Amino acid sequence: MEHARHVFRVLFVLVVLVSGFTVFRTFLVPASYGFYGPYRYANVAQQAARAPRHGGPESCEKCHPKQYGKRLAGVHKKVSCEVCHGPVAIHAEGGKRIAAMPMEKTFKLCARCHAKLESRPKEFPQVVLEEHVNAKLEGGICLDCHDPHDPTP
Ligand code: HEC
Numbered sequence: 001m002e003h004a005r006h007v008f009r010v011l012f013v014l015v016v017l018v019s020g021f022t023v024f025r026t027f028l029v030p031a032s033y034g035f036y037g038p039y040r041y042a043n044v045a046q047q048a049a050r051a052p053r054h055g056g057p058e059s060c061e062k063c064h065p066k067q068y069g070k071r072l073a074g075v076h077k078k079v080s081c082e083v084c085h086g087p088v089a090i091h092a093e094g095g096k097r098i099a100a101m102p103m104e105k106t107f108k109l110c111a112r113c114h115a116k117l118e119s120r121p122k123e124f125p126q127v128v129l130e131e132h133v134n135a136k137l138e139g140g141i142c143l144d145c146h147d148p149h150d151p152t153p
Pocket residue numbers: 057060061064067068069071076079080081082084085103104105109143148149
């Protein structure tokens with residue numbers, strides 16, 4: 001009988017741990033978790049209610065037909081306007097311009113994609129910036145010779 005006390009102590013600790021775990025779990029797991037699977041079901045409606053911030057190049061076409069057409073005719077036809085500028089949501093809403101659209105005018109914009117890097121695919125057009133410009137690498141020097149919307153010189 002003396003040894004039964006040890007067993008009861010272990011059992012007691014186990015019961016406390018298991019019930020503690022169960023109580024905390026009910027508080028910590030979100031209400032709709034596991035409804036249809038291992039995810040929070042309420043999140044589906046929450047995500048669907050969010051308005052997209054990006055609209056794709058087509059969202060710029062009506063207000064900027066010149067830049068839109070130029071880009072489609074040139075080598076940047078697969079580069080989205082919003083990659084170089086910003087999401088349409090910060091700039092236009094309900095057919096009106098609501099705020100300025102960012103315009104990165106320095107060489108850093110072009111360098112992001114065209115600076116020579118060993119890790120880039122060989123066939124992707126890239127240049128050693130300093131050698132290519134043959135002048136001091138500063139400001140909007142790339143735009144002296146390249147139009148960002150149709151950059152073939
Ligand atoms: C490769 C990057 C790049 C892409 C892609 C791009 N732009 Fe631009 N955009 C620029 C830069 C850089 C300027 C600033 C040009 C300057 O000041 O000479 C500019 C300027 C503009 C301007 C100001 C007027 C002008 O022409 O200078 C408008 C409007 C514009 N872009 C709209 C667009 C639209 C619409 C698209 C897609 C159809 C687009 N851009 C795609 C880089 C880009």
